[in-house]
Amino acid sequence: MALQIEKIKKSKISDVDFNNLKFGQVFTDHMFECDYENGAWQTPKIRPYQALAFDPSAKVFHYGQAVFEGMKAYKDENNDVWLFRPDQNQERINKSAERLDMPAFPKEYFFEGLTELLKLDKEWVQKGEGNALYIRPFVIATENCVSASASTNYKFMIICSPVQAYYAGEVRVQIADKYSRSANGGVGYAKAAGNYAASFYPAKLAAEQGYQQVLWTDASNHEYLEEAGTMNVFFRVNDTLLTAPTSERILDGVTRKSIIQFAEDKGIKVEVRPIKVTEIVEAAKNGELLEMFGAGTAAVISPILGFAHKDEKFELPKVENSYASFIKKSLTDIQRNLAEDKFGWRFKVQ
């Protein structure tokens, strides 16, 4: 492939206050894009970040045929820029795309586009704890036609947004007992655009009752715990870490799988198995539920302080030796090139 690069004339970076960033609202100088037409991906391009013209009939507006990924880049004290397991995101965006009948994006295009984009916009990756560049690869259906069938044309893009430490405030969750996020045979395991829109209304209802996230359960009987908000979820019962197995309904999160591997390596017992709501409620009542946390790219680990199930409310204890704090610190140290990369997870942008 021959990547075409058109650089900006003047960077807009001096307009940005890196100490007052709202998540996902400021974008770097350049963007990567590649169009799928006539059955093939065309010449990939890096161009100045800009609005693009879309026909009102573009299929993405009507049928939600769109998938995405979320990644982060970090800069160490030597000004080197690092990614965390980008191969996982590259593989997963194609798995998501397959489920929505969209073409796979070639691995070499993905990595050359990503690397060149990050090299061009390297100044936007800020050093220091909590600072990172959030990276959003996505694919959208661009055929101009309102018939309800898979698009013939697509656009793959990568855009990047500088972010500070992600802190969602104190998080308590409400266990879903009416709404559902996904079902067997559905698209819950994919980072499909429509999964997120479907979660906004239940999340709003939970927020109105004082809960920052929905703790999703299976659609059939609301009997098993699945994900928290847009993150995978972990439970610490006594000294064991529990998380649901990935499935058709549950996203195969990169942070999730890294936590499992890291924790096991540290001698923490991890059980990956279906987790009943009743089991967690019981453990909370017995004082055996010591921690709960969400796991995802944006927050890495987001501690959950309490939860509600139907009319019952539970607060978790304050624990010393918190798994969440230990694992979050350890993973971010690996991500930021501050600790040994025992598992080969870091990827240097060069």
Added chain:
Amino acid sequence: MALQIEKIKKSKISDVDFNNLKFGQVFTDHMFECDYENGAWQTPKIRPYQALAFDPSAKVFHYGQAVFEGMKAYKDENNDVWLFRPDQNQERINKSAERLDMPAFPKEYFFEGLTELLKLDKEWVQKGEGNALYIRPFVIATENCVSASASTNYKFMIICSPVQAYYAGEVRVQIADKYSRSANGGVGYAKAAGNYAASFYPAKLAAEQGYQQVLWTDASNHEYLEEAGTMNVFFRVNDTLLTAPTSERILDGVTRKSIIQFAEDKGIKVEVRPIKVTEIVEAAKNGELLEMFGAGTAAVISPILGFAHKDEKFELPKVENSYASFIKKSLTDIQRNLAEDKFGWRFKVQ
């Protein structure tokens, strides 16, 4: 409200071959749009149909926060233009929007925009059997931000596409026993963009085996029949018409409810109740399953000639006095102002 109208300088209608239209690819001279900003719908506008600029971070591209409707306008021999139960579509787009945490679009804006647009583009509604103007109202999330939460900004649009008689070819369906379309607590009842993207891949797999549509079943056990492709579905067993009740999982189709009302008025027995796969398979084996058809705006009624369930294949008999033919003719006569409008379904555009 003050509807702003900017007319085209020169119509492109003379470039269109109305005898060779592909569904949903040609659009009329004008489009209607209205933006939601700062918590309110702004001045609605009719403008020349054109591409619009979107930032790559617009939420619709990432989170599938988008809903739509499908309607048709018909022209009678007096050059009057008619809609079919547009109040139903107006109500439903707001129900869909609510489920995706999007603001309702005011009824008066909807009808003034729709009416003025159709008056401006009246020449695009062609007379004659099968000819119609397909109308696509839709709403998309336009906030420029990649955080996974409901958008602050939206765009409501109506675009119109001239269509000929919809004929999907011979349709046979495959009963879903792995993939699912929706679940309890989900968004199946809404015309949510993501529902459609999720159906493309299972539809492709069915097509590879020679079936033009998937006959969807419940996600829990694939035990009950729900919808066919993107249509509601009816079964004629002996002289009774069966269709599933609407639910969280099943779209409350305008054609569906019109068929039920019309058929009952004609003395046809209609049972609206959960329908087991085993019951239909049994009826097919016994020779009691006389007809199956899909019901939706695009095709009105789409006869289904046969179906597969797991490894069994069934062909339906050729029947005299087909319910599908009779009901389709009767409904389209009402739609086209060729028959009495006993139920008050027609709406004159004026």
